[in-house]
Amino acid sequence: MSVLEIENLKVNIDDKEILNGLSLTLPKGEVHAIMGPNGTGKSTLAKALAGHENYEITGGSATMNGEDILALEIDEIARAGLFLAFQYPVEIPGVSIANFIRAALNSRQEEDIDAVAYYKSLYAEMENLGIDRKFTSRSVNEGFSGGEKKRCEILQMAMLKPEFCILDETDSGLDVDALKVVAEGVNQMRGEERGILVITHYQRLLNYIVPDKVHIMMDGRIVKSGDKSLALEVEERGYDWIKEEIAAGV
């Protein structure tokens, strides 16, 4: 039951079918990667699972630990344990990182978190991710560089300790050093109590976050799955051979 289970999921945007029967099983304790060309629906999958209203579910199911998450509101899905690290994190003017993360934590518990304990853990996670302390009072993502935004997503993930994480192109916009820091942050969160889904279209990230399984996504569904060597193969040969395989009915 400790699993994120997506079955035959179909999702429309503006009456256009983007996901057409996607199935994926992510058990806790594992890291899976989804790779696929641009525009294939990777972010659509992430946002639809997070409950975004613009993404209309037309078929299939998605459950987390047996609970139907498609029936939940956006905030309920998050509190149920799903975390989405955004491909394009949103700037929130006037809301400081400290207040934002604190509100997110408070939403998960009866009593408000103790301020001293909170700052202690926040500073520790920031240090771990190489984020300067002065960021605590900066508005969320406002004026951040691409890399700072991505680190800030991982900071939130580290603070909220979700059961299932979807990282949408967390590597884009990062130089190698930043990539290593972010990957290290993610690796520290790997473990029995958590399932992680890494979306990327570069194999590079997977050198640092080594996945248990790799899924190839094309035209709105998973078309091939394998182990980490599949990512290397895609890196080397591109996606066309997979298309041909499908066409040939392999």
Added chain:
Amino acid sequence: MITAQSDSEFLSEVVFDHFLARHSELPDWLVKQKQASWTEYLALPAPNRKMETWRFANVKGLGVEGFRLAPSLSEEDSQSLIENSQNVKETSGKLVFGNDDLVAEEALSEELSAKGVIFEPLERAFAKHPEILEEFFMAQESALGSEKFAAFHTALNRNGTLLFVPANVEIELPLVSYHWANGGESAVFPHTLVIAKDNSKVTFVDIYGSSDKESAQLACGVSTLYAGPGANVEYHYVQNWNEASLSFNRLTTVAERDSNITAYGLNLGSKHARNEGHTVIEGAGSNAEILSLTVAHKEQEIDQRTLQSHNAPNSRSNLLFKNALQDTSKTIFSGLIKVAEEAQLTDAYQTNRNLLLSPTAEANSLPGLEILANDVKCSHGATTGQIDDNELFYLLARGIDKPTAQKLLVFGFFEEILEKINNEELANYHRELVHQKFEIA
């Protein structure tokens, strides 16, 4: 104490004679000025819809006849106002006015007095400092439509603040005046005159409020700030009259050479508030930051008109007015930047942002530019919108429930102004008021 009421105290055509009879202490020069103003007041037309300066305003709600000269306060009422005048604790001086009488005072330190700083209620200053007041009291013209109300104010005003800071004197902690209106139908005429001489530095705060929530009151105020060459003036006003009240305020700020002015306005109260803000850049190299935050709800109408007059070169003015509207509230922002031919190298900006939190709220925006110089940077922009869906999704996706997420985003909208206030106590005071008002709504 019960004050005897007579019809002559209502703000009719005969009230002025009654006022003069009641205030025989006023000096002759002032009485003359008042007489001329009263005549002017009677002669000027009331605002009407056809006047460009009153466009969009509900002019029907502006009658003053139902109000009367505010009566003196009982000892008990004064005491309770004094107890409520503690919002800013770290000050260099404090005046508390109730119904235009001085009810409490924390005088300047001996050190500041010895340096020549003057911080006096006008009721004393008219007699003690005629040389300053004859020159500066009501010396600025109305530029934004409130001529009639300015004349009304001049005629019936009798108190307020005179703050004079001599050259090279820097005052660290803010000075604060509280202006309270008490009782039903009371009319008050608060006045502020700040004169900061060369290279001086001062922060002044006006706080306007009502002693209860229900009594309809009238406030007709005028504030004037002079920043002398190289002076640094920070001004805050908190308009928090109760929501049954009608208020007018005209703020004129004169910036001389190399001066720095920052004005923060917080508009929370009044049933109908009309604020006019005129920033006059008189000297080269000056810099004015003009900021305002309004939180309107229910049926409030907050009408703000601004003018940035650049009469000297090489100066900068930056205006940011943010309004958050709930229920069926209404705001009007009309802003004009005027750059004179000689005001080359002007940087002048004007921004109005309206956040509509209800489908029935109404935000009107009338931005404008009039530029006669050819080498300037000017911009004006107005936006009106709801809470941003992407921002809301981001917060919800972190598990924050919708009401909390909306509140965070609205407070974030306010922060753009609040975070600019350097004095932490003042910033927190403004923040608390804004949050309070938003919670109640």
